[in-house]
Amino acid sequence: MTIALVQHFYRPSPRTNVSPSLFAVETLSLSKRYGKTDALRGLNFTVNEGEIMVILGPNGSGKTTLLMILCTILKPTSGTAKVVGIDVVEDGTKVREVMGIAFQEARGFWRHKPSSILRFHASMFDIDPAKRQDLIERTMKDLELWESRDKLFMHLSGGQAKRLETAKVLIQRPKLAIFDEPTSQVDLRGKRKIWDKIRELRDQGSTIIVATNEVREAEYLADRVTILHQGQRVVCDTIPKLKDAIAGGDIVEVDFEDPVSEKLVDSLNGLGGEVSMSPEGNQLRAKVSRAEDWVPKMTSASYVAGAKIASIRITEPSLDDVFLHFTGKALADQP
Amino acid sequence: MSHLSRLVRIARTDFSYFFRTKWLMAVLISLSLSDMLVVGLVYGRLIPTRFAGLTYFQFLVPGIVVVGLFSAATDTGRRIWLALREGVVQYYLTLPIRTRGLVGAYIISGGLGGIVYSGALLAIAYVALSFLGPTAIPVQGIAYALLLIPFLFVLATGIAGLAAFFASVSRRGEIYWVYAQALQVSMITISTVFYPAQTIAQYLPAPVATIAEYNPLSLAAGVLRTSAFGGNPLDAGVLANLLATSLLLAVLGALAYWTILRNIRLNGKP
Numbered sequence: 001m002t003i004a005l006v007q008h009f010y011r012p013s014p015r016t017n018v019s020p021s022l023f024a025v026e027t028l029s030l031s032k033r034y035g036k037t038d039a040l041r042g043l044n045f046t047v048n049e050g051e052i053m054v055i056l057g058p059n060g061s062g063k064t065t066l067l068m069i070l071c072t073i074l075k076p077t078s079g080t081a082k083v084v085g086i087d088v089v090e091d092g093t094k095v096r097e098v099m100g101i102a103f104q105e106a107r108g109f110w111r112h113k114p115s116s117i118l119r120f121h122a123s124m125f126d127i128d129p130a131k132r133q134d135l136i137e138r139t140m141k142d143l144e145l146w147e148s149r150d151k152l153f154m155h156l157s158g159g160q161a162k163r164l165e166t167a168k169v170l171i172q173r174p175k176l177a178i179f180d181e182p183t184s185q186v187d188l189r190g191k192r193k194i195w196d197k198i199r200e201l202r203d204q205g206s207t208i209i210v211a212t213n214e215v216r217e218a219e220y221l222a223d224r225v226t227i228l229h230q231g232q233r234v235v236c237d238t239i240p241k242l243k244d245a246i247a248g249g250d251i252v253e254v255d256f257e258d259p260v261s262e263k264l265v266d267s268l269n270g271l272g273g274e275v276s277m278s279p280e281g282n283q284l285r286a287k288v289s290r291a292e293d294w295v296p297k298m299t300s301a302s303y304v305a306g307a308k309i310a311s312i313r314i315t316e317p318s319l320d321d322v323f324l325h326f327t328g329k330a331l332a333d334q335p
Numbered sequence: 336m337s338h339l340s341r342l343v344r345i346a347r348t349d350f351s352y353f354f355r356t357k358w359l360m361a362v363l364i365s366l367s368l369s370d371m372l373v374v375g376l377v378y379g380r381l382i383p384t385r386f387a388g389l390t391y392f393q394f395l396v397p398g399i400v401v402v403g404l405f406s407a408a409t410d411t412g413r414r415i416w417l418a419l420r421e422g423v424v425q426y427y428l429t430l431p432i433r434t435r436g437l438v439g440a441y442i443i444s445g446g447l448g449g450i451v452y453s454g455a456l457l458a459i460a461y462v463a464l465s466f467l468g469p470t471a472i473p474v475q476g477i478a479y480a481l482l483l484i485p486f487l488f489v490l491a492t493g494i495a496g497l498a499a500f501f502a503s504v505s506r507r508g509e510i511y512w513v514y515a516q517a518l519q520v521s522m523i524t525i526s527t528v529f530y531p532a533q534t535i536a537q538y539l540p541a542p543v544a545t546i547a548e549y550n551p552l553s554l555a556a557g558v559l560r561t562s563a564f565g566g567n568p569l570d571a572g573v574l575a576n577l578l579a580t581s582l583l584l585a586v587l588g589a590l591a592y593w594t595i596l597r598n599i600r601l602n603g604k605p
Contacts, residue, residue, distance in 0.1 A: 034602060068603065073428045075600045093338075097431040107426035109348065110417070111355035120348055124341055124430050 023082075024049045024176055024207035025070060030079035032065050032231075039065040041231040042079065047209060052202050054218040055211040056319060057228035063211040064104060066228070067178050070209070071101045083176050100125075100174035104181045104211075106161035108153040114140065114164050115149050121168045139167045143193060158185035166194050170201060177201055179210045183217060195220050215319040225319070229327045243317050246325045250291035251315045254284040254298065257308040264305040271297045291316070341432045345440035346447065352414050353448040359410065367403045367456055371396055372463060386531055389560060396460040397559035398528040400453045401552050405522070407452035408491040409515045411445030412498030415592070416511045419503065424599065434600075438499075438593045442585060445495020450488045457563070473566030480563035486577050490555050493581035496588015503595035527553040551580040 025047035032040040040062045047053040055063050068074040069081050072092035081088045083095045108117050118136045127135065140146045143163040148156060156164065162185050169177045179198060183191040198221060202208050210221055218225055219239060226236040235242065243249050259281030268275050273288035288294040291314045302309055317325075324330050354360065379392035386394045418424045427437055457480055464472050497518060505511035525547045527535060532553075536544040547553055554577040561567045598604070 065603075071429045073425055073600065074603055093431055093433050096429055099429070101429050103422070103425070105422060107422045109352070109423060110421065111352060112348075120344070123344055124432075 023047060024051075025053075025081075025083055025209065027066070027069075027081040028079055030066070030069065030081055031077045032062075032069060032074065033077045038231050040069075040076070043228075043231065043233055045226060045233055045236070047207055048224075049207050050202065050205060051223040052198065052208040052210060052221050054222035054225045055209065055228055056213065056215075056218050056225050056323065057211075058213055060230075061228040062231040063213075063228055064180055065231075067101065067180050067209065067211055070095075070176075071099055071178060072096055097125075098175040099178065100169040100172040100176070101178040102162075102165040102169045102180065102182055104184065106156075106158075106165040108161065108164060110152065110154040112153055113150060114145055114153065114156070114160075114167075117153060117164065118167060118171055122171050125172045125174075127171060135171050136167075139170050142197060143167050143170075144190065159187060159190055162186050163190060163194065166197065170197055173201065173204060174206060177206045177208045179208070181212055181214075182210060183212075183214070191217070218319055227323060227326055229329075234326045239319065239322075242319070242322045244290055246289075246317055246322060249317050249321075250288050250294070251317075252284075252286045252288060252291050252295060252298070253313040253315075254286075255310040255312075256282045256284070256302070257310050258282060260284070260302075260307045261305060264301065264307055267301045267305070268298060271301070338432055338436050341430065342436045342440045342443075345427065345430075345432065345437065346443040349411075349414060349441060349444035350447045353407070353410060353444075353451070356410075363403070363406050363452070364455075367399055367406075368459065371399045371456070371460060375399070376463070387560070387565070389565060392464065393564040394531075394560060395529070396456075396464075397556045397564060400456045400460065400559060401528055401556045402519075402523060403456045404449040404453035404487060404491050404555070405494055405519060405552065408445045408449035408494035409498040409519070410448055411441060411495040412502035412511055412515055413508075414444075415441060415499050415502040416505055416508055419595075420508075424596070428596070428599065434593060434596050435589075437596065438589045441499055441592065442492045442495050442589050445498065446488045446492035449491025449494065450484060453487060453491070454484065457559075472564065476563050476566045479566070479569055480559070482569060483558060483563060486558075486574055486581075487555060489578055489585065490551050490581040493551060493584030493588065496585040496592070498588070500588050500591030503592055522550060522552055526550040526556070528556045549576060549580060551577055551584065554580065 023046040025045070027043050027045045030040055030043040030045070031038065043062070043066065045066070055066065057063050065074065069076050070083055070088060072088050072095050075089055084098055086094050086098070088095050109120075112120075115136055118140070119132065122132045122136065123129075137146070140149060143166060145160060145163055145167060148160050153161065153164070162182070166179065166182055169179065177198075182198065183194050186194060195217065198208060198210065210217070212218055222239055224236060224238050225242060227234040235245075237245070260277070265275070265277055268284065268286070271294060273286045273294060275284060275286045277284055286294065286298075295312060295314070299309065320330060375392040375395045378395070379390055382391045384391070415424075418427070428434075432440075461472055461477065498515060501514035501518065502511050505514060523529070525543055527547055527550075532544070532548060535547045539547070554573055558569065558573050558577065562569050
């Protein structure tokens, strides 16, 4: 498997500085400083091939700076960044051939129509001219842009312009697709469409990075999540593992038909987690690391003690809670 | 796809913008046409004096054509300013083309704008002269005009380069127009675009007269007068000077624009 991955990314060329890499994206001690402000501080970050990596962080956390470096618009102050094994500073043009980005603020030629913008984009990335028109039409229809095909870019609504930005990446089908807050200004129906298309792109083989500060977007899309805070990576893992990592992360509420005995409470306390009983003694609330492990043990203990369970409710923490746990601040409270 | 074909595609897209701002085209062409037709033809009849064998109309029109070329080429600056402020430049920076290719594309697009616009003015002038003018255009003059097109193209790229520089350093759109107008006033005033060289030498200090003589706008207007309208053979020395001064402007402008793009890569803004 490792050899296959290396072979996939390592395509030696006399003109490019390609080095073997196991990751679709890899940064090492990456820093970016604007004047006296550090936007990124020694960031180590990797993205596996074919996954959707969501970068979660408030405004000013360094998300956009990281993306701008990966798509070669910005040069890092120090450290290295590689996209499919190609150094973004040493061989930016080569990186740009395999990468596509949908900007946070839509960028288009003001006096061009959406189809003309997409045709230009497709031509710059060598999309087969025979298939180009078909692909553009299909993508525009998928993203509900077809009705706006005769409008100039400057007359598109914010949501339409954002969808056009996404469409550029979708027709390009790059090895690395970057979406910077892809659904800001887009209505709920449009959001779902964009999310589905992003997942489809992943299923077609692209590696995807999505930067967002929307928890729902992250939960819908992410294979893994990296939390950025003040230019540093705080944590990176799958969503279930991030939630599990919170001590007392799952909340289990159990209703018993009758008040339970002290003995059962003692035995439940011995199962781990933080257990509290209601004053009436028939409702239990436990903060546990993994509800799926704790609940079977609890039901066994209750059965042995002869306590009848009326209902069990399990709630899990949101990514907001995860962010709060790892940074000490709520995502929504950030500037 | 090669870098060259990507460069051409970007230049073509940017060039197409020139025709998409119809109001600007209308303003530009109406000013040039009114200068050419009203002032040229009316004054041509009021001023019977010939300058180096040319009527006043034949003397004036090359100047108008050169100013038209200047205006059209400086439109590149407006487009660059818009592209910088609207973030289109950032989009261009994500395309698989080198920064110098991007600079080249803009400069070429400016050159194309200049040549298309001034070429149209030249054609209108020929038509006007054929129907209304006191003297006919020599056939070889049209052939010389066609031969001059590549040189005028290089001149337009030079002016586009300067416009790119001013666009890059302008914080606001209005400021860009101030720079562009100041450049136009100074380059046209210190030139022989609208006055004979001896008039400049007579009234202005010698160094200014020398600058006016080697001003690429003067050289272009001069060669249009003598060859495209006068029918005299093209002067290789003048063409070499025109090429050298225009290329110098193009290189300086391209370098300035390249520096701005480099600043964007370093600082995230121009």
